[in-house]
Amino acid sequence: MRRALALAARGRYRTSPNPMVGAVVLRDGRRVGEGYHRRVGGPHAEVEALAAAGAAARAATLFVTLEPCDHHGRTPPCTEAILAAGVVRVVAAHRDPDPRVRGAGLARLRAAGVEVEEGPLAAEAVRLNLRYLVPKLLGRPLVTLKWAASLDGKIATAGGESQWISGPAARRWALALRDEHDAVLVGIGTALADDPRLDRRLGLAGGPGTRVVLDRRLRLPPTARLFDGPGPVLLYTEAAEGPAWEALAGRGAAVVRLERVEPAAVLGDLARRGVGSVLVEGGGEILAAFAAAGLFERVTGALAPLLIGGRAALGPLGGNGIGRLAEAPRVESLRWRRRGADLVFEGVREGCLPALCASVGAS
Ligand code: AOF
Ligand code: ZN
Secondary structure (H helix, E strand, O other): OHHHHHHHHOOOOOOOOOOOOEEEEEEOOEEEEEEEOOOOOOOOHHHHHHHHHHHHHOOOEEEEOOOOOOOOOOOOOHHHHHHHHOOOEEEEOOOOOOOOOOOHHHHHHHHOOOEEEEOOOHHHHHHHOHHHHHHHHHOOOEEEEEEEEEOOOOOOOOOOOOOOOOOHHHHHHHHHHHHHOOEEEEEHHHHHHHOOOOOOOOOOOOOOOEEEEEOOOOOOOOOOHHHHOOOOEEEEEOOOOOHHHHHHHHOOOEEEEOOOOOHHHHHHHHHHOOOOEEEEOOOHHHHHHHHHOOOOOEEEEEEEOOOOOOOOOOOOOOOOOOOOHHHOOOEEEEEEEEEOOEEEEEEEEOOHHHHHHHHOOOO
16 A cells, blocks of 8 residues: 555646545565556556556455546546456555545445455545545645745744745755645735746646735736736735726736635635645745634645844744644644755644544544
């Protein structure tokens, strides 16, 4: 299953909105075939692995990171391919919450006499597929909060200089995150201060993503650099239609009026537009708003080995902060690694994985 998860992760940039899925065929303790879902609309992982195994799949065990599908979607049901190949045992990390599956894939296999086991490495599989599972189970996009800070927790000097705190390797890592998410989101403060392009510069996803600015009073100038790049631009505002609105719409932005531009309303609208994952890149007020609302799953970023200091220098999260430590949202399963001289970290909001695991039949 660990191998199947590693294979699944190879589909990271090309599978949205579909899941990342990996599969391994084991026969007499030997790996005789493996595969993964390469891109949305392409063959499912099970089919790739079974094709690789060929006749060796007869009487074999199939390990797969997600319950096999039992429906005709863009491709035929994997359950049929599994039965046709003569597989006698299927081990799935967890159930598929897709309403067309939801246990029906495993039930079909069981009914046909296949031995079925579910659960191994479920938490790992859920963590890998947050971007597939969160929209299906919570009805809103996956939210990743991201920042870069100095080792002493500053995102800029007291004078506001922030380019660059992290080194080139960590910056490239941060850019890759954009290719992993359907949308990138910033607040108007950051949009005005940095004039970011918010684009997918590495080309890992093979197409542009959605750029989102939370702009309560429509202060974004139509000359902003993000209008130069490809892909949809979404502006959330509380402002009424008028010249500013028209100018921005004239640049191709979809301007969306909300009663209050706050995380829950924004995520609700993004979900309606089919956005399944959002990378929140700042600034501090926006990151704090999502954190305070508890509307996030992943927290990630870079810590650079320099000390900035300064009473007036900002940290990653603004807002009013929490009142008491006992109320602070916590992050668990924290992982970190080196990227050049920097540390990059990634954790999951406490309680998030257990709840999602329970929803897909894994405890
Ligand atoms: C995948 N890849 O390896 C597996 C999937 O888009 P379709 O029609 O190919 O089907 C997508 C659904 O198929 C998806 O929501 C999930 O329920 C199931 N399994 N999907 O894209 C795979 N095994
Ligand atoms: Zn399938």
